Amino acid sequence: MPTPKKNKSALSEKTSQHSQSIGAKSAARIKALRKKRIDATDLAQQILAGNKTALSQGITLVESKQEKHFESVKTIINTCLPASGKSIRIGITGVPGVGKSTFIEAFGNYLIDKHEKKVAVLAVDPTSSVSHGSILGDKTRMEELVKQENAFIRPTASGDSLGGVAQKTRESVILCEAAGFDVILIETVGVGQSETLVHSMTDFFLLLKLAGAGDELQGIKRGIMEMADAIVINKADGENLKPARQAQAEFKKALHLYPTKESTWKPLVKMASGLHQKGIDRIWEMLETYFKLTKGNGYFEQLRLEQNKHWLLQTIQDQLKADFYANPKIKQALAEKIEALERQEISPFEAAFDLLQLHKEIS
Known part of the structure; x- marks a missing residue:
C-alpha cells in the first residue's frame, strides 16, 4: 500500500532534522577538538x-x-x-623529471620487503613564488609504498626555505627516528646546484641523473656533483639502456677530477630503473659498503656532530629572522623604508642598515 504524501513529507522533514542534528553535533565535536x-x-x-x-x-x-x-x-x-639518531639518513636529489618519486618508491619497497626496514620518506615539494601553493602529490605518485605498514610518507611544502628542503626537515627527521623508522629518505625539490642544505642533514647524498639530457656536460662542473656520494643514472631501461651506459662511463671520468673526500669514500656511478625495479639491490649494497667504511673510520660520528652544529646555527638564523619580521615597530619602519625606496629617497643598503640598527635598539 503506497505511503500517503503527507506521511512522506513528515518523514522527510524528520530525517532532515535528524541529519541536521547529527551535523551540528559533529561540527561541535570538531570545534571542541580544535580548541582542546x-x-x-x-x-x-x-x-x-x-x-x-x-x-x-x-x-x-x-x-x-x-x-x-x-x-x-x-x-x-x-x-x-x-x-633518535639510530637511523641512516639519505638525501636524494635530481632535476625535475629524473624520476625521483618512482625511484624512491622502488627503493622503499625493496628495503621493506627484502630487508624488513621501516622507511620514512620526507618529500619536499616546491612552493610557488606567485601563488605560494604546493601540489604535495608525492603520496599519489608513491601509491604502492604508501600502502606499506612499515612506510611513512610525508609531503611538505618548501615554503621560502632555500636549499631544496623545508625549514623544519631536521626536526621531522628526529620525530621519524623516534617513531622507529631506521631509513629516512629525504627527497628534495630538485632545483639544481642550490641543494646544499640537504647535504648538511644527511649521511649519504645520492644524485639521480638522466642519460642524453645534457647532464653529462653539467657533471664536469663543481657544486652538486662535488657533494654527491653516488650518482645513479635512472631510467636505464629499454632503448635508454645504451645511452645510460655511455653516461655512466662519462660520469666516472668526471668524478676523477674531484679531490678525495674526507670520508675516504670514492663516489660511484650506478645505473637503475625505478620503473622496472632494476639495479635497486646494487644501490643498497653500495650503501651498506659506504656505512661500513664511514662507521669504521669514525667519519659517520664526525658527520653527525657537524649536522648538529649546522642545525644549531640554522635554528638561530631562522629565529632571528622570525623575530625581526614579527616586531610591530620593524613592520611599520619597513613599510616606511619601502615607500622611501620607491620615491628614490634612500638606497636599499642604507634602508637595511637603518632597520637593523632599529632592531638592535629595541631588542
Whole structure:
C-alpha cells in the first residue's frame, strides 16, 4: 500500500532534522577538538610508540609558525631526541623529471620487503613564488609504498626555505627516528646546484641523473656533483639502456677530477630503473659498503656532530629572522623604508642598515 504524501513529507522533514542534528553535533565535536589544548607529552609518547597518526600530528605541529605552539614543539623534540639518531639518513636529489618519486618508491619497497626496514620518506615539494601553493602529490605518485605498514610518507611544502628542503626537515627527521623508522629518505625539490642544505642533514647524498639530457656536460662542473656520494643514472631501461651506459662511463671520468673526500669514500656511478625495479639491490649494497667504511673510520660520528652544529646555527638564523619580521615597530619602519625606496629617497643598503640598527635598539 503506497505511503500517503503527507506521511512522506513528515518523514522527510524528520530525517532532515535528524541529519541536521547529527551535523551540528559533529561540527561541535570538531570545534571542541580544535580548541582542546595539545598534550605535547602524550603526543610525544605516542610518537615513541610508533603511532603514525601521532607522527603526522607532531610534524604538523613542528612546522607551525604560531608562537603558541613553541613550548609544545620544544617538549616533543626534547622527549623524542634521546630516541633518535639510530637511523641512516639519505638525501636524494635530481632535476625535475629524473624520476625521483618512482625511484624512491622502488627503493622503499625493496628495503621493506627484502630487508624488513621501516622507511620514512620526507618529500619536499616546491612552493610557488606567485601563488605560494604546493601540489604535495608525492603520496599519489608513491601509491604502492604508501600502502606499506612499515612506510611513512610525508609531503611538505618548501615554503621560502632555500636549499631544496623545508625549514623544519631536521626536526621531522628526529620525530621519524623516534617513531622507529631506521631509513629516512629525504627527497628534495630538485632545483639544481642550490641543494646544499640537504647535504648538511644527511649521511649519504645520492644524485639521480638522466642519460642524453645534457647532464653529462653539467657533471664536469663543481657544486652538486662535488657533494654527491653516488650518482645513479635512472631510467636505464629499454632503448635508454645504451645511452645510460655511455653516461655512466662519462660520469666516472668526471668524478676523477674531484679531490678525495674526507670520508675516504670514492663516489660511484650506478645505473637503475625505478620503473622496472632494476639495479635497486646494487644501490643498497653500495650503501651498506659506504656505512661500513664511514662507521669504521669514525667519519659517520664526525658527520653527525657537524649536522648538529649546522642545525644549531640554522635554528638561530631562522629565529632571528622570525623575530625581526614579527616586531610591530620593524613592520611599520619597513613599510616606511619601502615607500622611501620607491620615491628614490634612500638606497636599499642604507634602508637595511637603518632597520637593523632599529632592531638592535629595541631588542
